[in-house]
Amino acid sequence: MIEYLPRSKHHAELHLTQFGVEDCIPGHYFGPAVRNHFLLHYILSGEGIFEVEGKRYSLGKGQGFLISPDVITYYQADAVNPWSYCWFGFNGTLAELLLKQAGLTMASPILYYDRNDMIYQYLQLMIESGKCRKARETRLTGLLYLLLSDLVESGPLTLPNPKESLAEIYVEKVKDFIEINYAQKMTVEDIAQFIGLNRSYLCSLFKQRTNTSIQNYLIRYRINKACEMMENAELSIGDISRSVGYNDPLLFSKVFKKVKGVSPKHYRTTEAAAPIAFSGPGQKSSRI
Structure with a gap:
């Protein structure tokens, strides 16, 4: 299941571009390719690999990976125990900053988050927002903020920049x-x-x-x-x-x-x- 969303005219700071969930078949892959927005995958079960900038990561349940805009990436489900994952595509002027606060950057693209139920709840609420007649875009943006705030809260402690006393x-x-x-x-x-x-x-x-x-x-x-x-x-x-x-x-x-x-x-x-x-x-x- 995947849903693509129209370009946001009212939430330039942060907005969803797509979201979805998939039970991958053994060996299913995507790439090498680039995206024009941030794409965060979260693994609900199973295993697979993620490759970016010459590095390969073997990942499983409770982990995820960040695809940054204009960066070549490749990912593939395991041949024996293929992963199921959900994903959230988004963009905006605050996107990179919020991801950085959660410890996710192009140089550090792997997510560690052990609360599957929370991620899945946000996904379900995004799906249910389709019932909204007038305020869906605002509700989706709010859910994205909540999701990222949870990742920031559970992420690594941000230490001061050594150049800044x-x-x-x-x-x-x-x-x-x-x-x-x-x-x-x-x-x-x-x-x-x-x-x-x-x-x-x-x-x-x-x-x-x-x-x-x-x-x-x-x-x-x-x-x-x-x-x-x-x-x-x-x-x-x-x-x-x-x-x-x-x-x-x-x-x-x-x-x-x-x-x-x-x-x-x-x-x-x-x-x-x-x-x-x-x-x-x-x-x-x-x-x-």
């Missing part, structure tokens, strides 16, 4: 937290708890790496976001204030003036309201 990782986590939650009420202590480090240690580490404090980074990030919002004439100063984490407009104005040198109102009537000059095709615009 732990300090750099912590600093990036602080920045990410602020960029996602700047509109919420937060303290440096909240950030430290999220990162899982002592507040004083995290502050010292952040200052060493960025030459600014976490508090100052948060303030400037919020004010810069406020400046972007100033261009929307439908938003009042109070609306903007609350949207960047300041419930007190007076405090927001005080902080804004300290950072930008002018009041929010003055900034909006001068900087934010300035006309835009276009230098020409392919060139960045600038305010005049």
Whole structure:
């Protein structure tokens, strides 16, 4: 059984292209050939071989193999105990990243997953999604995310890149937290708890790496976001204030003036309201 799916127009990040299941006859093979999408096979029973980039893998139940786009591969069922497998074809801008998090890459294409029932359940739910009249594509995408999340959860522990120090990782986590939650009420202590480090240690580490404090980074990030919002004439100063984490407009104005040198109102009537000059095709615009 195989089902091919139309090209997704709404889920560019991740979408199924096909899925299926097959009880192979002895010696059944495919390839050598290339695919234009990711194709993940999971072995439900039996045995076979998978060949890629000069390497041969003998595989059985509870294992699988990843075929990456534009890579020549060959696979064949065992002559005595042929495999039965299911497969999921997919693509999208997030596909490679999610596979990498699950420990699956072109250089490491073998999957180890001992929960046959879960894989098969996802397959059955994908088949049953055919009953959906309006939201099948969205449901299939959700099931694919769930499947990959299980593989990530059960996959090998991802270690930090040796070229990237732990300090750099912590600093990036602080920045990410602020960029996602700047509109919420937060303290440096909240950030430290999220990162899982002592507040004083995290502050010292952040200052060493960025030459600014976490508090100052948060303030400037919020004010810069406020400046972007100033261009929307439908938003009042109070609306903007609350949207960047300041419930007190007076405090927001005080902080804004300290950072930008002018009041929010003055900034909006001068900087934010300035006309835009276009230098020409392919060139960045600038305010005049």
